[in-house]
Amino acid sequence: DIQLTQSPSFLSASVGDRVTITCRASQGISSYLAWYQQKPGKAPKLLIYAASTLQSGVPSRFSGSGSGTEFTLTISSLQPEDFATYYCQQLNSYPSLTFGGGTKVEIK
Amino acid sequence: QVQLQESGPGLVKPSGTLSLTCAVSGGSISSSNWWSWVRQPPGKGLEWIGEIYHSGSTNYNPSLKSRVTISVDKSKNQFSLKLSSVTAADTAVYYCARRIAAAGKAFDIWGQGTMVTVSS
Numbered sequence: 001d002i003q004l005t006q007s008p009s010f011l012s013a014s015v016g017d018r019v020t021i022t023c024r025a026s027q028g029i030s031s032y033l034a035w036y037q038q039k040p041g042k043a044p045k046l047l048i049y050a051a052s053t054l055q056s057g058v059p060s061r062f063s064g065s066g067s068g069t070e071f072t073l074t075i076s077s078l079q080p081e082d083f084a085t086y087y088c089q090q091l092n093s094y095p096s097l098t099f100g101g102g103t104k105v106e107i108k
Numbered sequence: 109q110v111q112l113q114e115s116g117p118g119l120v121k122p123s124g125t126l127s128l129t130c131a132v133s134g135g136s137i138s139s140s141n142w143w144s145w146v147r148q149p150p151g152k153g154l155e156w157i158g159e160i161y162h163s164g165s166t167n168y169n170p171s172l173k174s175r176v177t178i179s180v181d182k183s184k185n186q187f188s189l190k191l192s193s194v195t196a197a198d199t200a201v202y203y204c205a206r207r208i209a210a211a212g213k214a215f216d217i218w219g220q221g222t223m224v225t226v227s228s
Binding site for chain 1: 144146153154155156159167168169170171203205207211212213214215216218219220221
């Protein structure tokens with residue numbers, strides 16, 4: 001199975017900060033990586049798929065990059081509504097469409 | 109637009125079978141999509157359980173494969189999850205989700221989730 005390791009697992013930041021979250025895969029997954037945002041009590045929301053394609057309706061301050069085994073999610077200027085937990089997911093191969101462990105972004 | 113809604117018992121006894129249904133509205137379950145189940149134990153991360161295509165083709169997480177069955181009912185435009193021999197470790201919020209069957213696509217539509225507690 002492909003394992004995904006997110007770092008950091010916790011991040012404290014201020015409104016307006018540039019934030020970067022990393023997701024590392026245990027083996028190459030081409031560009032088949034997605035990023036989700038989840039707020040407490042809510043379902044995850046798709047932000048980015050295919051490593052760098054912004055889902056329709058998602059603000060342009062979110063961006064994704066990477067391929068192979070290393071990927072990043074960047075929020076260019078953190079907004080109050082961005083405080084949430086972020087997950088990566090690999091969709092390259094079965095048997096399991098693995099999620100990363102999550103990164104919680106909190107207000108400093 | 110397409111919406112998903114989970115339903116089923118919120119409490120299941122240990123060693124019993126968890127059964128949930130996801131109703132698809134605003135679109136056809138027979139479109140080119142995979143239909144998945146994902147769960148999240150309280151305070152923990154997301155775990156993909158498995159998925160089904162309208163043809164009946166399935167893929168399951170190996171860690172749950174021996175206990176999971178996902179089925180589709182095209183006449184009712186819904187799909188279902190059965191998880192057998194449940195324990196307290198299966199207590200979680202269960203989500204259904206859609207993934208377009210094209211390269212690189214991800215889970216773009218999710219249900220609101222339903223909490224299932226395993227307890228006697």
